[in-house]
Structure formats: C-alpha cells, structure tokens
Amino acid sequence: MARGQERAAPDAVPTRIGQVVMLHHAGDREEARQRYLGLWTELGEHGDPLHRCTLAHYLADTQDDPADELAWDLRALSAAEELREDGSPGHRGARAARALYPALHLNLAADYDRLGHREAARLHLRRARRAADALGDDDHTAGVRAAIGRLERRLDGPR
Template structure:
C-alpha cells in the first residue's frame, strides 16, 4: 500500500500543476502565478526535480517581465539537469523531461532575445537544435522544430547583433 501512495503523490502534484496550466490558458495569469507560487513553496527548492522542472517551465510562461521569465526558465533547466539516469529510473514517465530539453532551450533563447542578449540566445538556440534530434515525428516534435527554425530565421534576419523587434515564435494555422 505504501508503494501505491508514493506513486499517487507525484501524480497528484502533476495533476495540480496541470490544473493551474488550464487556469493560465483560460487567461487568468495573475491567479495562475499565485497558485504556481503556492505549489512551488510546497515542492520546495530541493523538491522532486521532475515537479520543479514542470512547474518552473509553466511558471515562466505566466510571467510579464522577461527577466522573471528567464529566471523561471533557468530553474526549469536546472531541475531537468538534476534528473540523473538513476533518478529517471525511479520516476515513471520522467523520460518525458528529456523531451522537454529542446523546448527548455528554445524558451531560454527567446528570453535572451527579449532581453537583447543575442549571444546567449544563439547558444541556447544551438542547444535546442541539438536536443531536437531526440524528438519524435509527431505534432509536438514538429511544433518545437518549427519554432526553433523560426527563431533561427529571426536571429538571422536581425543580423549579427540580434537586435530588432521580436515576438515569440507563433505557430501557423
């Protein structure tokens, strides 16, 4: 019975994160940030890396300030990097975190573009491109690869400085 309870707890946390994501997608950014912060305090800075990665990845999207968005995206990447092979084996479904690497690096590249740091943006864009090779040929993988390509084109259009007006990559209908 204890094993079942241990497995239910991670699912419960992921479910709660998903519920807040739905709230955010419904347009209530402020309430989503508030609930994400509550969950973050429950999980803790040293909590389960899978939970921290997932939560920080979504919390970044709920930020209004690009510097805050960058800080949360960096937390997500740090947590993902803490998932060692032994740790991954202990988590059912944690291999999905590896599939987040292209998105994590893409988000960091976009954050750095917003902050006018084109060198850092290009570094993370290269990392996103390298990690994207592990993505499946499915709608998620196709979408991430397309977003990487759009940001690569945008940085190329802006010249060596990477400056200019930029918006987040958008998916075509």
C-alpha cells in the same frame, strides 16, 4: 491544516499543475501565477525534480518581466539537469528530461533574445535544435522544431 496536507501529494502534483495550466490558458494569468507559486512553495527546492522542472517551465510563462521569466526558465533547466544526472536510463525522470530539453532551451533562447543577449540566444537555440533532432516525430516535437525555425529566422534577420 493537518501535517500530511501541508505538502502536495506526489501523485497529485501533475494534476494540480495541469489544472493551473488550464486556468492560465483560459486567460487568468495572475491567478495562475499565484497558484503556481503556491505549488512551488509546497514542493520546496528539494521536491521532485520533474515536478519542479514542469512547474518552473509553466511559471515562467506567467511572468511580466523578461528577467523573471529567464530566472524561472533557468530553474526549469536546472531541475531537468537533476533528472538527467539520475543515471538510470529507464528512469521516468531521465526520459522526461530528454523530452523537455528542446522546449526548455527554446524558451531560454527566446528569453535571452528579448533581453538583447543574442549570442546566449543562439547558443540555446543550437541546443534546442540538437535536443529536438534526438527526439521522434510527434506533434509536440514538430511544433517545437517550427518554433526553433521561427526564432532562428528572427535572430538571423536585421535588428
């Protein structure tokens, strides 16, 4: 393979992630996981934080073990934190991170709940709620808010 082809071209990464998302949603979870992992290897630990955040966020959903899912969701949050630390308020990454925080914290809350760590789940659920409240009223945010409400009810219910 030619040297320039070894790594994903930055503009192609979101398209490639989207293609794997469609594969995953079509039901081929194992193939999606392998393709996501291939992209992760191409990006490397110092790749674009927005790409790493997005990829880790989706990769978490392909894991069989809840602890592995948590590890990928934590990687996604860590990459989002890098975007937030960028410092320039108009930077695409900072805006994207702000939009991703509700879902990232919601996923972490669900992970911790599945692992039996209810206090950690509640902490991330509170963070998800605060992050969602800072966003507008679009369909995605409404869906995240509804999922936050469902998880809140489950955490508050009997175990």
